[in-house]
Amino acid sequence: MELNTLTLPLDTAITTKLDEAIGWARESSLWPMIFGTACCAIEFMSAAASKYDISRFGAEVVRFSPRQADLLIVAGTITYKQAPVLKQIYDQMSEPKWVISMGACACSGGFYDNYTTMQGIDEIIPVDLYVGGCPPRPEALLDALVTLQNDLRTNKYNPRRHKDFKGKLDHV
C-alpha cells in the first residue's frame, strides 16, 4: 500500500485483538485526577509546567472531578482524617481506573510514623504503581506514567485485579 494513499483499498482489512485495540486507545488518553495534599503536589505542579510538561505524554487533561477521570494520582500525605475523603473520591471514579501513589507518604507513610498518618494509602484503596521519593522528582512521576501507558498498551492490567481488595474503611 502506498503511504500517501489516504483511504484504504476496499479489499484491505486490519486484524487485531479487541483488547489490543482498546489498550492502544487507552494508552494516550489518560485523564488524571490529582489528589494533591502536600509537598508532592508542588512537584506535580512542576511536572505540569513547561519544563517537564506532562502533556508530552498525552496525560495533561487534569480533572478535579473524579467522575471524569480514570487515573488517580495521590500526591502527598494521607492522614486518618483525610482517608474517608480519598476513599470516597476513589469510589466515585468509574471503571476502568488506575492509581499512582506518588511519594513516600502515600506509599508507606514516609517518615511520619505517628498517630495521625495513614501508613500507606494501600490500606484503604488498591494501588497500581508506587513512586518513591520525598518528594519524587517530576521525572519519576513521568516514568510512572510511561510505565502505566506501556502496561495499558500490552493489557497487563486485569480489570478484575482488585475484586478481592478489602481496605480498612471497606467494612463500614
Place this chain on the structure above:
Amino acid sequence: MYEQIEVLACGMHALIEEKYKEGFNYLLDITAIDYSEYVQAKESQFAVVYILRDTSFQKTLLIKTYLEDADIESITDIFSGANWLEREVYDQYGINFTNHPNLRRILNHHQFKGHPLRKSYPITQGQLSYAVDDLSDEMNNRLLSKNVVCSLEDGTFSECNKDLMFLNLGPSHPASHGTIRTYVALDGETIEAAVSEIGYLHRGFEKSCENHTYNQIVPYTDRLNYCSAISNNIAFVKTVEEMLGVSLSERAQAIRVMLLELSRIEDHIVCLAAVLVDMGGLTNYWYMYNPREDIYEILSKLTGARLTNSYMRVGGMANDLYEGFGEELKEVIKKVQYGVRETLALIKHNRIFHDRTQNVGILSAEAAINGSVTGPNLRACGIAFDMRKDTPYYGYEKYDFDVVVGSVGDVYDRVMVRFGEIEESIKIIEQVMANLPEGEINVKDAAITLPSKEAVYTTIEGAMNQFKLTFEGVKVPMGEHYSSLEATNGELGFFIVSDGSGTPYKVKVKAPSFTAMSAYPDIIEGSQLADAILTLGSLNIIAGEMDR
C-alpha cells in the same frame, strides 16, 4: 529577647487584659506543656504559655501559668486570634478553656479519642476516621449568631428570611490549594456564613519532634512550608542555637540571609502563579513557574534536593556554597526578574485583574492585628510589621531594603505586596552576594558540629564524636525558649522546651498560615463565592505549615 512572667491560672485572664491595655495587643501563640515526664518535678502536670507582642512589635512577653486542674479561662473575648489557638491546645492536650465559644477539635478528626500531645499518648497509636464531620452544628451556631436562621422550640432551625444553599469547598477542591475545607451557606452567590475546617494534613510534626534528635528534626521542618523549605530550617536551628548560646560566623549569617530571601522569592512565585490561575490567567503560571524551576536547579546543586532541602544544621549548614554559585544565582535572578516583568505587563493595567481583586476580600488592619495575622497579609493592610526591620537578626540592619505595605488589605494589595517583596528580596540578595564574607560556615564546637570525615576515619576521637553526636544528638541546656524570624508567610516561630538531652521535650511551631486561615471565614462572609476563592489563594495558606 523577651520578658517572662509567671502567674496563677485564676489571674491569667485579668493579667492578659491588663497587658492588652498596656499595649501588648498582638497575640503570637498559645500552647501548653505536659510536664509529666520532665526531669524536674514541676508544680503541676500542665502549664499553659501565652506569647504576646506590643504595638511597636519589638517587645515580646511570655506568660506562663501552671494549671491545678486542666481548666483555664478563655481569652477569645480579648483576641479573636485566640479562638483557633485555644482549640488546638484543647485538641492536643485536653485543656479546657472555659467561656470559649466553640471548643472542639481542630487538627485531629472528630472521632479521635484522647489527646495526642500528652506524654501518656503513644506516638504510633493511630485512630481510623470513618466519615468526615458534617459541621452542621458549627454552621447552625454561626448562622444563628448572624440572625440568618431562627431556632425553633423543638430544637431545629428555620431559614427565617433567606433561602440558603449549603456547599462544601474542599477538602478536595481545585481552589483549595491543598486540603482545606470551607463549608459555606449561600444565598444566591453571596456567602452568608462560612466555617473552615483544617487538620487534613495534620502529620504530627510536634509529636515526631519529641522522638527525634535536633538535627533529625531539620527534615521535618522542611515539610512545614514546603514552598520555602530552607526558611523553616533556619527558623528551627536559629532557636536551638540561641538556646545553646552560640553565634554564627558572618559568612554563615550572610548565607542564611541570602537563602531566606531566595526562599521568599520561591514561595511568592508559587502563591502568585496559583492565585492568577484561580483568576483564569494561566499564561502567568508559565511565566512565574519557569524561573522557579531555575531556582530549583541551583538549590539542588547546592543542597541535593529540589524542594525539601534540609540544608541547615544546628550550628551552621551542611556544606559551603559551591564554586560558581554566585554567577549562577545572578542568572537565576535575571530570569526571576523577567518572569515578574512579563507577568506584571499582563496584569498591572489589566481591567479584569483590577475588577476581580480591588476591594475584594478585605481584611481590615484592626481585624488583622486582633486575629494575629502576620507577614505579607498583615503588611497588605498597611501595617509595616516586618521582623527584618523591627527586630533584626543575622545582620538584616546592614542591608538596604524597604518594607512593602498595602493600604486597603484586599486581594490586590496582598498580590502586589508579594510582587514588591520579590523586588526587595532581590535587592537584599545582591547586597549579600556583593560582600559575602569569608570564613567558616559551622560553629567550631565538637559538642555541636560533626567532625570532618577525615577525623572520623583516622582518629578514635573523631569516630567517637561522630557516634555520640549522631546517636545522642546535640545536647541543649535545660530550659524553654521562643524565637522566630520573618519567613515568607510572616513570623515563623519555634517554642522549644529542652530537658537537657539531645531530643527536645516539646516543640511548638507558631505557624503564620494557621492564624491567616482562622481569619478567613470572617473575611469571606458577605462576599461572592468566586471572590472567596481568590481570597484564599491570596492569603497563601500552606497546609503543611498550618496543620503541621
